[in-house]
Amino acid sequence: MKAIEAEATTPAARDEVWSLLEDAASWADWGSWSSVEVEGGGPQGVGVERTLVRWPYRVRERITEWEPGRRHSYELLDGMKAEDYRSTVTLEDAPAGGCVIRWRSEYERAGPLTALVLRAAVRDSCKRLARAASERAQG
Numbered sequence: 001m002k003a004i005e006a007e008a009t010t011p012a013a014r015d016e017v018w019s020l021l022e023d024a025a026s027w028a029d030w031g032s033w034s035s036v037e038v039e040g041g042g043p044q045g046v047g048v049e050r051t052l053v054r055w056p057y058r059v060r061e062r063i064t065e066w067e068p069g070r071r072h073s074y075e076l077l078d079g080m081k082a083e084d085y086r087s088t089v090t091l092e093d094a095p096a097g098g099c100v101i102r103w104r105s106e107y108e109r110a111g112p113l114t115a116l117v118l119r120a121a122v123r124d125s126c127k128r129l130a131r132a133a134s135e136r137a138q139g
Helices: 012-020 024-030 112-138
Strands: 001-011 035-038 050-054 057-067 070-078 086-093 097-108
Touching: 001 112, 012 086, 012 097, 012 112, 024 057, 024 112, 057 097, 086 112, 097 112
Parallel strands: none
Antiparallel strands: 001 097, 035 050, 050 057, 057 070, 070 086, 086 097
């Protein structure tokens, strides 16, 4: 298994960060996706599938773990050439206040370009989420 890890800290509370993760439509605002749609239009939760679009990708994922305010895990169903790709976003209280965001992804195999895109995407998403939560906390 190959792993990708990213970490960012924000002055925002875990609940504020979680509210951004929970609202799939907001991902197009803070993330690099042009759109994110939850299958059936309902809330996100275990077993729910979503589609994330950013040219040239149209990625489908399934949520495998959903602990509000703490943890969110998902697996890639299709849209990228990566085998057994899974990710977990963990939120923890930071010692000095705020929240530490940890985004960890693993995959069995991916082509060199796909591996590069995945590394960049995980690190960028973690930073963007922290930045958006910080901006929301400031007001």
